[in-house]
Each structure stands twice: as structure tokens, then as C-alpha cells.
Amino acid sequence: MSKIIVYGIDLSPPVRAVLLTLKALELPYEYKEVDLASGGHKRPEFLQKNPQGTVPTIDDNGSIIWDSHAICSYLVDKYGKTDALYPKDLLKRAGVNQRMYFDASSIYMALWNCSRPFWVEGCTVVSKEKTGNILEALRLTDVFLGENLYITGDTLTIADFCCAATVSSLPAVLDIDPVKYSKVTAWLERLSKLPYYAEANAVGATKYIQYMRSQWTNVEL
Ligand SMILES: N[C@@H](CCC(=O)N[C@@H](CS)C(=O)NCC(=O)O)C(=O)O
CATH class of the missing domain: 1.20.1050.10 (Glutathione S-transferase Yfyf (Class Pi); Chain A, domain 2)
Incomplete structure (x- = not known):
């Protein structure tokens, strides 16, 4: 399994919500810092992944997901050993x-x-x-x-x-x-x-x- 790539910057609250979820699930990931101050999120290669140009964005083996709430739900549904963090009920x-x-x-x-x-x-x-x-x-x-x-x-x-x-x-x-x-x-x-x-x-x-x-x-x- 290839590592999940997280595009983000730790100043960002939604990025930190995703990091908390990854840590809670004990999932390995690669962190790629996107420098918002210098417009890293507006570069064509980033907009190609996420036209909204926001962090966090993840790349899970070629599948691109953004919005922290969508990412956190996805991670638990896909990788959680239990559904405790995002109940199926x-x-x-x-x-x-x-x-x-x-x-x-x-x-x-x-x-x-x-x-x-x-x-x-x-x-x-x-x-x-x-x-x-x-x-x-x-x-x-x-x-x-x-x-x-x-x-x-x-x-x-x-x-x-x-x-x-x-x-x-x-x-x-x-x-x-x-x-x-x-x-x-x-x-x-x-x-x-x-x-x-x-x-x-x-x-x-x-x-x-x-x-x-x-x-x-x-x-x-
Ligand atoms: N609802 C989104 C909000 C994401 C968001 O607004 N991220 C900010 C950083 S905190 C961003 O990427 N801003 C760049 C921009 O909007 O141009 C989420 O939860 O992921």
C-alpha cells in the first residue's frame, strides 16, 4: 500500500483535523507542505488536483479528496479498525x-x-x-x-x-x-x-x- 499524501500547512485548522485523524488511526502518511503565503495552492499542478485550491487535500493512491470533513470521514470508513471515530449507526x-x-x-x-x-x-x-x-x-x-x-x-x-x-x-x-x-x-x-x-x-x-x-x-x- 502506498502512503497517503497530505497536502497542507500546520497553521491551518482543517489540516490539523486531518492530522489528528491520521494519528488516531495510526496511519503512515507523507506530508507535503503547501506554502499558502507564496501562492502554492494557486499553482497549476495543485489546482489540477483540487480546483478549489484549498488545503487539506489528500492523495490516496491516486484518489484525490479535499475538505477536512470529507477526508476524516473517508479515512475512518476506509482504514478504521472499528467505526468508533465515525459510527456506522x-x-x-x-x-x-x-x-x-x-x-x-x-x-x-x-x-x-x-x-x-x-x-x-x-x-x-x-x-x-x-x-x-x-x-x-x-x-x-x-x-x-x-x-x-x-x-x-x-x-x-x-x-x-x-x-x-x-x-x-x-x-x-x-x-x-x-x-x-x-x-x-x-x-x-x-x-x-x-x-x-x-x-x-x-x-x-x-x-x-x-x-x-x-x-x-x-x-x-
Ligand atoms: N472547508 C474546508 C476549508 C479549507 C480551507 O479553507 N483551507 C484554507 C487554509 S486554512 C485554504 O486552503 N485557503 C486557501 C484559499 O482559500 O485560497 C476544509 O474543511 O477543508
């Missing part, structure tokens, strides 16, 4: 999917709407409306967690990887109040104990947070 799977779509459409979009104007136009101001969207995503994540250990219940799933990779990156814009968002804080703390969490997520998240924080001139709260 329809209702459980629907719960995991809901959280992953919430990440894609709400948490990640809230972060992306702050950071994209910086990367594309050099905008260093984040408006109150945008920080408000981040706070709303945090509030909902806290509500979803409730008394559960993980984002969809009492077991770890790929929805935890996708949501946590993004949520742990939100301090790039604002601090996560540990009292107001106590469930989020405890959940991230719980995940940080996974043996592969630091390498797959925390190192990249810290780099991303430090870099973005050094660039903002005004974050309106």
Missing part, C-alpha cells in the same frame, strides 16, 4: 455529521471571516460583528458539549478533531473566557491529553495564534 453518524457541518459552516467560517481579509488584502482590523460571530460559535459549542465528555456524547469522534482544531485556533482572534466557556475549556483540556494531540494540533495552533496576534492592529470586542 445512522443516528450516531448523523450526530457526528451535524457537528462537522457546524464546524464547517459556523466555527470555521467565523474564524475564516476574520483571517481571510488579512491574508488576501492585508486587513489588520477585526470588526465587532466578526468577533461576535466567534463568540456565538463558542457559546453554541459550549451548549452542545453540555455534560458530555466529547462534542457528540461520551465517545471521541472525528467531530471532536474537526471542531477542536478550529476552536483551539480561535485565540488567534480573542481569548476564550474559561468561566463563560467552561465546557469548551474542559473539553480542550481533555483532548490535549491524547498522546498525539500536541504534535498534530497544539504546535500548529500555537504558531497560528502567535502569528495572527502579532498582525492585528485592532480587534473590536
Whole structure:
């Protein structure tokens, strides 16, 4: 079996969600860094693989897949020794999917709407409306967690990887109040104990947070 190739950059939350999944499944992979700052994702050879020009993108023996949520689901379905990380039971799977779509459409979009104007136009101001969207995503994540250990219940799933990779990156814009968002804080703390969490997520998240924080001139709260 040839190794899965991952195109990515560890500053990227969705790339880190895929790395968490690969590590959890103990799958070997080859990492090919795509330098977004110099337009590596807009080069013809990359666009030929993924016309959307986004990372993460994987090449699994010639099959190209992108979007972190699609990749994580695929990896567990294809390579998981059990379905624990992405249950086959329809209702459980629907719960995991809901959280992953919430990440894609709400948490990640809230972060992306702050950071994209910086990367594309050099905008260093984040408006109150945008920080408000981040706070709303945090509030909902806290509500979803409730008394559960993980984002969809009492077991770890790929929805935890996708949501946590993004949520742990939100301090790039604002601090996560540990009292107001106590469930989020405890959940991230719980995940940080996974043996592969630091390498797959925390190192990249810290780099991303430090870099973005050094660039903002005004974050309106
Ligand atoms: N929904 C996608 C989002 C991927 C995405 O937006 N990745 C960013 C890096 S964090 C990217 O490739 N941006 C380049 C661009 O949009 O031009 C996923 O989950 O994979």
C-alpha cells in the first residue's frame, strides 16, 4: 500500500483535523507542505488536483479528496479498525455529521471571516460583528458539549478533531473566557491529553495564534 499524501500547512485548522485523524488511526502518511503565503495552492499542478485550491487535500493512491470533513470521514470508513471515530449507526453518524457541518459552516467560517481579509488584502482590523460571530460559535459549542465528555456524547469522534482544531485556533482572534466557556475549556483540556494531540494540533495552533496576534492592529470586542 502506498502512503497517503497530505497536502497542507500546520497553521491551518482543517489540516490539523486531518492530522489528528491520521494519528488516531495510526496511519503512515507523507506530508507535503503547501506554502499558502507564496501562492502554492494557486499553482497549476495543485489546482489540477483540487480546483478549489484549498488545503487539506489528500492523495490516496491516486484518489484525490479535499475538505477536512470529507477526508476524516473517508479515512475512518476506509482504514478504521472499528467505526468508533465515525459510527456506522445512522443516528450516531448523523450526530457526528451535524457537528462537522457546524464546524464547517459556523466555527470555521467565523474564524475564516476574520483571517481571510488579512491574508488576501492585508486587513489588520477585526470588526465587532466578526468577533461576535466567534463568540456565538463558542457559546453554541459550549451548549452542545453540555455534560458530555466529547462534542457528540461520551465517545471521541472525528467531530471532536474537526471542531477542536478550529476552536483551539480561535485565540488567534480573542481569548476564550474559561468561566463563560467552561465546557469548551474542559473539553480542550481533555483532548490535549491524547498522546498525539500536541504534535498534530497544539504546535500548529500555537504558531497560528502567535502569528495572527502579532498582525492585528485592532480587534473590536
Ligand atoms: N472547508 C474546508 C476549508 C479549507 C480551507 O479553507 N483551507 C484554507 C487554509 S486554512 C485554504 O486552503 N485557503 C486557501 C484559499 O482559500 O485560497 C476544509 O474543511 O477543508
